[in-house]
Amino acid sequence: MQTTPQTTSSPLGHDHLRPGYHFLPRANWMNDPNGLIHWQGVYHLFYQYNPHGPFWGTIHWGHASSRDLVNWQHHPIALTPGPESYDQDGCWSGCAVDDAGTPTMLYTGKLHDQEMVCVARADARFDMLHKHPANPVIAQPPPGVATVGFRDPCVWREDGQWQMLLGSGIRGQGGAILRYTSPDLIHWEYQQPLCVGDGSLGDMWECPNFFALGDRHVLLVSILPQETVLAAIGTYHQGIFVPETWQRLDGGMAFYAPQVLRDQAQRQLCFAWLKEERDLPAQSAAGWAGVMSLPRTITMGDAMNLEIEPALELAQLRLNERTITRHLSQGERVMLPTSQHGQWEVELLAEPSAGTLTLAIEENGTALATVEVDLVRCVTRLCAPDGGAQEWLPFTLTPGMPLRLRCFFDRSVLECFVQGQASLTKRIYPHSQASTRPTLTYAGGLSDSLPLEVHVWDMLNATFDEIPTSHP
Ligand code: DQQ
Secondary structure, three states: OOOOOOOOOOOOOOOOOOOOOOOOOOOEEEEEEEEEEEEOOEEEEEEEEEOOOOOOOOOEEEEEEEOOOOOEEEEEEEEOOOOOOOOOOOEEEEEEEEEOOEEEEEEEEEEOOEEEEEEEEEOOOOOOEEEOOOOOOEOOOOOOOOEEEEEEEEEEEEOOEEEEEEEEEEOOOEEEEEEEEEOOOOOOEEEEEEEEOOOOOOOEEEEEEEEEEOOEEEEEEEEEOOOEEEEEEEEEEOOEEEEEEEEEOOOOOOEEEEEEEEOOOOOEEEEEEEOOOOOHHHHHHHOEEOEEOOOEEEEEOOOOOEEEEEOHHHHHHEEEEEEEEEEEEOOOEEEOOOOOOOEEEEEEEEOOOOOEEEEEEEEOOEEEEEEEEEOOOOEEEEEEOOOEEOOOEEOOOOOOOOEEEEEEEEOOEEEEEEOOOEEEEEEOOOOOOOOEEEEEEEEOOOOOEEEEEEEEEEEOOOOEEEOOOOOO
């Protein structure tokens, strides 16, 4: 039986900042989630991985699998850059599709300045990916298009043919997503851009994801040079996407390069790379860098807004529930009784009211990060002493329903969900977990106090096992 975590086990030794229930490799560098697929009841998660150290470079595809999105098994490296080959400088990001019963990956081969589309197919055990002899299946951008970047394929099947999007930009114009079609995943024909920005939303769009949600389509892009993630909701017709609204997918700077997956229960799930927000010497000393976000579900809200919630499976990690029902007075500061081991979840329900509710993660009274919820304007943002204030994200309150704030803390990862609509993610690095606590304050309201119900849980370690040598 699992118990409350005392330490986080790692081949690197005890590390009070190493997450216990977020996925990360045993050591070294990871970035984008890749090739997400739910295959015969098992979730497969590939990711950008550098086996040579806790820094970006020599990018391989790492691989893990899970039956419940929470507990993972590490698999052998799935893709390695080939010597003197089209992917010698890295196997960059890409996706997975089911090609008539064969899990098939489309990824970015990197050779000097060139970015190319490549194909790899899984073997029966889903361990090795075999690179296709026809690689690269697209060797260069379409002629006559002045592209800025050409990478990160997103592929699906529609009307009897394969569709592929590539992240790009059009010089002098803005971020762009290019669309190709194919009968067989090997022979591709360029069609036209799915969507082109006007420059105000970045020069280059990386890691596109495109999917139907409700009666609309959603396009996710990770934009450069801003390094934020945007979601556009709009309509898709005859290969063209017309955005109606744009929003930030997460209000923090740690959250980047998300990838979505429609699972066998038809949930639209999402993982993202959570970057480090500490300096390189600290990453180097730790021996690891980068963490995967918690799995999140994305649904369409009533106001044609995206709703983002942590996956229900995470509830299996909860332990020792404490419930606090009280009024929070203006000017009062309430410290929540979270675990001393730095792994907890807090769910807070508050009567809708005027004023601003603030949850701060404090170490010995100093805020490492704060989440501000403005109940009048219905906006929320992250603030940090180092990174300043991030932009306000909107949410809506349903009449008669409480405000709901959920926060997950995992040693150096903070993920908050406001009203299941705005997510705020940040990395923070306390000196000691025992002296780090969330505190609540309330200010500026018309009434003297805010009625609250708060639930606090310790969060167990998830399990991260090696794949057994005799695989069934
Ligand atoms: N990371 C990959 C690229 C992608 C970028 C390289 C986004 O394929 O555009 O590691 O973080």
